[in-house]
Amino acid sequence: xxxxxxxxxxxxxxxxxxxxxxxxxxxxxxxxxxxxxxxxxxxxxxxxxxxxxxxxxxxxxxxxxxxxxxxxxxxxxxxxxxxxxxxxxxxxxxxxxxxxxxxxxxxxxxxxxxxxxxxxxxxxxxxxxxxxxxxxxxxxxxxxxxxxxxxxxxxxxxxxxxxxxxxxxxxxxxxxxxxxxxxxxxxxxxxxxxxxxxxxxxxxxxxxxxxxxxxxxxxxxxxxxxxxxxxxxxxxxxxxxxxxxxxxxxxxxxxxxxxxxxxxxxxxxxxxxxxxxxxxxxxx
Amino acid sequence: xxxxxxxxxxxxxxxxxxxxxxxxxxxxxxxxxxxxxxxxxxxxxxxxxxxxxxxxxxxxxxxxxxxxxxxxxxxxxxxxxxxxxxxxxxxxxxxxxxxxxxxxxxxxxxxxxxxxxxxxxxxxxxxxxxxxxxxxxxxxxxxxxxxxxxxxxxxxxxxxxxxxxxxxxxxxxxxxxxxxxxxxxxxxxxxxxxxxxxxxxxxxxxxxxxxxxxxxxxxxxxxxxxxxxxxxxxxxxxxxxxxxxxxxxxxxxxxxxxxxxxxxxxxxxxxxxxxxxxxxxx
Amino acid sequence: xxxxxxxxxxxxxxxxxxxxxxxxxxxxxxxxxxxxxxxxxxxxxxxxxxxxxxxxxxxxxxxxxxxxxxxxxxxxxxxxxxxxxxxxxxxxxxxxxxxxxxxxxxxxxxxxxxxxxxxxxxxxxxxxxxxxxxxxxxxxxxxxxxxxxxxxxxxxxxxxxxxxxxxxxxxxxxxxxxxxxxxxxxxxxxxxxxxxxxxxxxxxxxxxxxxxxxxxxxxxxxxxxxxxxxxxxxxxxxxxxxxxxxxxxxxxxxxxxxxxxxxxxxxxxxxxxxxxxxxxxxxxxxxxxxxxxxxxxxxxxxxxxxxxxxxxxxxxxxxxxxxxxxxx
Numbered sequence: 001x002x003x004x005x006x007x008x009x010x011x012x013x014x015x016x017x018x019x020x021x022x023x024x025x026x027x028x029x030x031x032x033x034x035x036x037x038x039x040x041x042x043x044x045x046x047x048x049x050x051x052x053x054x055x056x057x058x059x060x061x062x063x064x065x066x067x068x069x070x071x072x073x074x075x076x077x078x079x080x081x082x083x084x085x086x087x088x089x090x091x092x093x094x095x096x097x098x099x100x101x102x103x104x105x106x107x108x109x110x111x112x113x114x115x116x117x118x119x120x121x122x123x124x125x126x127x128x129x130x131x132x133x134x135x136x137x138x139x140x141x142x143x144x145x146x147x148x149x150x151x152x153x154x155x156x157x158x159x160x161x162x163x164x165x166x167x168x169x170x171x172x173x174x175x176x177x178x179x180x181x182x183x184x185x186x187x188x189x190x191x192x193x194x195x196x197x198x199x200x201x202x203x204x205x206x207x208x209x210x211x212x213x214x215x216x217x218x219x220x221x222x223x224x225x226x227x228x229x230x231x232x233x234x235x236x237x238x239x240x241x242x243x244x245x246x247x248x249x250x251x252x253x254x255x256x257x258x259x260x261x262x263x264x265x266x267x268x269x270x271x272x273x274x275x276x277x278x279x280x281x282x283x284x
Numbered sequence: 285x286x287x288x289x290x291x292x293x294x295x296x297x298x299x300x301x302x303x304x305x306x307x308x309x310x311x312x313x314x315x316x317x318x319x320x321x322x323x324x325x326x327x328x329x330x331x332x333x334x335x336x337x338x339x340x341x342x343x344x345x346x347x348x349x350x351x352x353x354x355x356x357x358x359x360x361x362x363x364x365x366x367x368x369x370x371x372x373x374x375x376x377x378x379x380x381x382x383x384x385x386x387x388x389x390x391x392x393x394x395x396x397x398x399x400x401x402x403x404x405x406x407x408x409x410x411x412x413x414x415x416x417x418x419x420x421x422x423x424x425x426x427x428x429x430x431x432x433x434x435x436x437x438x439x440x441x442x443x444x445x446x447x448x449x450x451x452x453x454x455x456x457x458x459x460x461x462x463x464x465x466x467x468x469x470x471x472x473x474x475x476x477x478x479x480x481x482x483x484x485x486x487x488x489x490x491x492x493x494x495x496x497x498x499x500x501x502x503x504x505x506x507x508x509x510x511x512x513x514x515x516x517x518x519x520x521x522x523x524x525x526x527x528x529x530x531x532x533x534x535x536x537x538x539x540x541x542x543x544x545x546x547x548x549x550x551x552x553x554x555x556x557x558x559x560x561x562x563x564x565x566x
Numbered sequence: 567x568x569x570x571x572x573x574x575x576x577x578x579x580x581x582x583x584x585x586x587x588x589x590x591x592x593x594x595x596x597x598x599x600x601x602x603x604x605x606x607x608x609x610x611x612x613x614x615x616x617x618x619x620x621x622x623x624x625x626x627x628x629x630x631x632x633x634x635x636x637x638x639x640x641x642x643x644x645x646x647x648x649x650x651x652x653x654x655x656x657x658x659x660x661x662x663x664x665x666x667x668x669x670x671x672x673x674x675x676x677x678x679x680x681x682x683x684x685x686x687x688x689x690x691x692x693x694x695x696x697x698x699x700x701x702x703x704x705x706x707x708x709x710x711x712x713x714x715x716x717x718x719x720x721x722x723x724x725x726x727x728x729x730x731x732x733x734x735x736x737x738x739x740x741x742x743x744x745x746x747x748x749x750x751x752x753x754x755x756x757x758x759x760x761x762x763x764x765x766x767x768x769x770x771x772x773x774x775x776x777x778x779x780x781x782x783x784x785x786x787x788x789x790x791x792x793x794x795x796x797x798x799x800x801x802x803x804x805x806x807x808x809x810x811x812x813x814x815x816x817x818x819x820x821x822x823x824x825x826x827x828x829x830x831x832x833x834x835x836x837x838x839x840x841x842x843x844x845x846x847x848x849x850x851x852x853x854x855x856x857x858x859x860x861x862x863x864x865x866x867x868x869x870x871x872x873x874x875x876x877x878x879x880x881x882x883x884x885x886x887x888x889x890x891x892x893x894x
Contacts, residue, residue, distance in 0.1 A: 225823035264780030
């Protein structure tokens with residue numbers, strides 16, 4: 001396969017199991033499949049969304065793709081290289097190429113580190129030969145590219161608002177100039193107007209730097225707005241996948257349909273009518 | 285910690301517990317340090333002629349049944365207390381904290397073994413076991429230090445593991461793993477600094493407890509041996525003279541209580557001062 | 567008939583560095599069988615308004631103005647009287663069903679507790695009523711025995727229990743503070759349907775607090791947009807959505823990701839409101855929105871705009887609507 005046509009990320013039949021507590025003293029422990037035979041691939045420069053409700057396994061999938069959890073079976077190929085096939089040391093140095101942004105802008109930054117050290121963290125480990133002044137320079141450059149001031153490097157996370165913290169987290173993911181960023185609910189904890197700012201930043205970075213995104217969210221309108229392709233997950237499996245506009249305008253699976261129709265629509269006249277007509281007789 | 289020491293200091297001065305506890309602790313350590321080079325009277329000098337003297341300008345707190353100067357004895361006793369506490373708590377921290385950190389980082393069977401061993405150690409009342417150890421190994425300062433130190437190990441191991449497990453679940457640990465850090469580096473750079481305030485508070489509490497334990501062992505005659513002065517032994521000797529010379533019991537007792545109080549105040553204050561989240565201007 | 571009317575409500579908190587004005591001249595009213603939506607971003611004062619309606623303002627807060635429930639001013643009522651009214655006149659549904667429920671008490675007892683306390687029912691009577699209440703919210707005793715504990719239920723089911731607790735003593739006003747924020751979209755739809763059905767059936771009034779304009783559009787009859795402790799626009803939901811008179815309302819709406827059904831909007835930049843909500847200490851002297859507003863003029867910096875009538879019961883607090891600068 002020529003290098004140009006190879007997808008940046010390929011996930012093949014990925015299975016992630018958790019062991020549950022034993023039900024009887026001597027019985028075998030039962031297992032729970034959080035991710036069940038999931039396969040998809042992302043082309044270079046595209047953004048791929050995964051939507052689903054809580055507990056569907058989307059966050060577990062994100063962490064497994066990042067190599068933070070061990071799959072029971074299946075492969076995760078980054079530029080054709082199986083990340084679980086690598087020795088720990090090599091996987092660590094490969095991390096330069098794929099980074100992650102987390103959901104909670106309050107929990108994902110070490111409160112005891114200054115922003116400079118937080119942003120430089122991947123650099124420190126993955127490219128230890130960078131000199132101190134160069135490191136500072138790169139931190140300032142990266143902060144600048146996410147809309148923060150270079151002087152913000154000397155502040156602590158608690159001095160920032162939620163939106164700014166998420167920018168810091170994005171800067172940390174960008175500093176090693178990765179090709180893939182896995183974003184797990186990066187805007188769910190933010191207010192609408194701040195969420196729009198961060199989403200714009202993500203879209204802007206993607207076009208400017210040609211980044212590839214794996215974007216995990218429960219919010220259908222967000223995923224619809226910023227992704228090229230989308231996969232709908234339910235109970236650990238992908239039910240439906242395809243180009244975002246097609247999945248949303250012409251959903252095939254009944255679950256996708258119910259998910260889309262449940263999203264509240266900010267137009268009072270049109271929607272209330274729909275709702276009163278479609279209201280089910282009893283509760284689930 | 286690279287962050288401004290000046291700022292910690294500035295915050296500290298605003299914290300009442302930190303200042304009062306710090307002054308008491310500092311005074312106590314300073315007296316001990318001074319006692320290493322100078323005491324008002326030599327502590328081993330027995331002058332029967334001046335025994336049981338009251339408070340006077342020559343002997344600020346009076347003299348004991350052998351005519352030794354009480355101030356000098358208390359100062360020398362402080363040296364003993366500090367030395368025992370430092371070594372015993374150091375032993376607990378030095379072994380307990382790494383064990384707890386390893387258990388939290390590795391999980392699985394190693395964690396099980398370490399924590400069950402811990403439970404085993406916890407199952408014995410610490411002071412009784414210390415009595416047993418010193419009784420078996422023979423009384424003396426070194427043995428009492430080891431006995432007190434051994435019972436500090438599970439305290440710190442358990443505390444470290446519990447606090448570390450909470451931190452391990454935070455997202456910034458995932459972020460550090462994504463940045464390519466291994467468990468050792470994460471433990472040193474992220475886990476320990478984030479649990480340091482808990483550890484520091486526990487260190488001051490254990491320091492106070494070690495001083496109490498040493499006093500207890502010496503009181504029973506299992507700790508520091510004569511002629512080395514120690515607060516516990518002073519209490520023991522004063523016991524039979526309670527009605528004759530109550531100050532002989534009151535002053536060492538007061539010294540113990542004050543030191544323990546000072547350390548606890550200091551530890552609480554330090555915890556508040558070291559936490560950058562509380563340092564927020566608001 | 568007006569169930570609830572809030573007049574010029576101001577809430578202040580004396581802090582070490584000055585006075586925090588948490589709510590400023592808030593005016594709201596709610597009629598029987600109606601749902602009033604309170605929208606805004608975090609820190610805008612919507613939850614504080616909910617607490618004020620419940621008579622649950624935290625210690626040390628000073629409240630001025632009036633909150634009339636059935637002609638009785640809650641701000642002048644003693645704590646005993648408020649205790650008496652809570653549950654009977656007004657009840658509350660919280661955001662996190664797990665923290666609103668006691669994890670070690672079975673659901674039947676939690677729902678019945680208020681009945682025994684307020685109406686003096688016996689344990690047996692209370693249980694019967696609790697079972698009815700739970701059945702009404704979609705948890706029939708046949709499938710959901712009263713002895714179940716909260717952790718045995720899903721998030722949506724727990725929220726149903728919380729709603730049953732709120733309904734138990736037959737309140738006139740239900741205050742729901744982000745009742746579906748912690749839930750999945752499909753469950754959210756069910757809970758909103760349930761709330762809408764209940765206010766119709768019992769002829770109650772619902773105050774629905776949310777940050778989601780979609781939820782407001784689908785569920786409420788009237789709405790109020792809050793910003794920095796003030797109501798900046800209010801009126802019938804249809805009217806407010808049709809006109810979006812206040813720049814903040816419009817900005818909030820425009821910042822939402824694509825809701826159009828065609829794919830054209832995909833990957834276009836979203837419009838944003840620059841900056842962020844000023845905290846309660848550093849609010850600007852004039853219009854609270856002035857620092858983030860694209861239409862701000864001199865007068866906006868100097869004085870606070872008053873609520874101006876724009877149509878039937880629709881109003882907005884902005885100088886520039888009157889002058890026609892905001893409206894296209």
